[in-house]
Amino acid sequence: MNTRVDEIADGIFRLSTFVPEVAAPAGFTFNQFLILGDEPLLFHTGPRRMFPLVREAVGRLMPPEHLRWISFGHVEADECGAMNEWLAIAPHALVAHGETAVSVSLNDLADRTPRMLRDGEVIALGGGKRVRYLDTPHTPHAWEAAVVYEESTGTLLCGDLFTQVGEGPALVSGDIVGPAVAAEDLFRYSSLNPNMGTTIRSLAGLSPRTLGLMHGPAFSGDGSTALRALADDYDRRAQLREVDADHAEAA
Ligand SMILES: [Fe+2]
Numbered sequence: 001m002n003t004r005v006d007e008i009a010d011g012i013f014r015l016s017t018f019v020p021e022v023a024a025p026a027g028f029t030f031n032q033f034l035i036l037g038d039e040p041l042l043f044h045t046g047p048r049r050m051f052p053l054v055r056e057a058v059g060r061l062m063p064p065e066h067l068r069w070i071s072f073g074h075v076e077a078d079e080c081g082a083m084n085e086w087l088a089i090a091p092h093a094l095v096a097h098g099e100t101a102v103s104v105s106l107n108d109l110a111d112r113t114p115r116m117l118r119d120g121e122v123i124a125l126g127g128g129k130r131v132r133y134l135d136t137p138h139t140p141h142a143w144e145a146a147v148v149y150e151e152s153t154g155t156l157l158c159g160d161l162f163t164q165v166g167e168g169p170a171l172v173s174g175d176i177v178g179p180a181v182a183a184e185d186l187f188r189y190s191s192l193n194p195n196m197g198t199t200i201r202s203l204a205g206l207s208p209r210t211l212g213l214m215h216g217p218a219f220s221g222d223g224s225t226a227l228r229a230l231a232d233d234y235d236r237r238a239q240l241r242e243v244d245a246d247h248a249e250a251a
Pocket residue numbers: 074076079141160
């Protein structure tokens with residue numbers, strides 16, 4: 001296994017490791033995103049066992065011990081399994097996440113006291129980079145779920161949203177909604193809930209120009225349209241579930 005590194009927006013790098021055994025035969029990518037600045041931020045750490053690969057990949061871009069911020073979509077191994085390995089090698093690094101993740105899990109799991117972020121709070125990384133933290137509870141899964149948006153480049157790091165299988169180019173401009181719908185059909189990984197469409201549609205209001213997918217390529221283009229189409233698909237799924245529940249009740 002090796003980790004490829006590609007710049008997907010000015011100063012924002014996608015570190016991508018393809019694992020053929022996951023979701024075989026298509027395989028599956030695990031991506032982290034490094035935003036460079038005076039206070040560099042890593043979004044997703046990768047699982048613990050991937051730490052040597054991710055550390056080496058970060059080392060191609062900056063000294064890993066200079067990492068300042070560690071954030072991620074939610075508390076799962078591929079999102080944050082290696083956070084304590086990072087805290088151990090980067091003495092000024094802090095985990096940054098929302099109130100739910102910090103109070104429920106990270107105050108206990110993280111080896112250094114995390115920085116708690118309010119919904120909508122911005123961390124200025126220096127070098128013009130500004131990262132806005134946004135709560136997306138239960139979307140696509142986990143109570144503490146969140147995304148981050150880098151304002152200067154219009155880059156939304158959208159975690160497990162738009163998950164797709166397979167290995168493709170680092171950056172695409174074609175359809176990412178069809179492959180995401182297919183992966184949802186395959187994995188059923190989302191916590192379908194009545195607010196899901198609304199939550200995803202609210203991200204469309206950011207008008208992102210680049211989307212960083214945790215499992216899939218990055219997307220360059222009209223992020224709003226892609227987010228609205230994904231929201232529509234989840235609304236459709238939620239309605240289908242309601243109809244199923246009504247039928248079960250009537251039976
Ligand atoms: Fe996840």
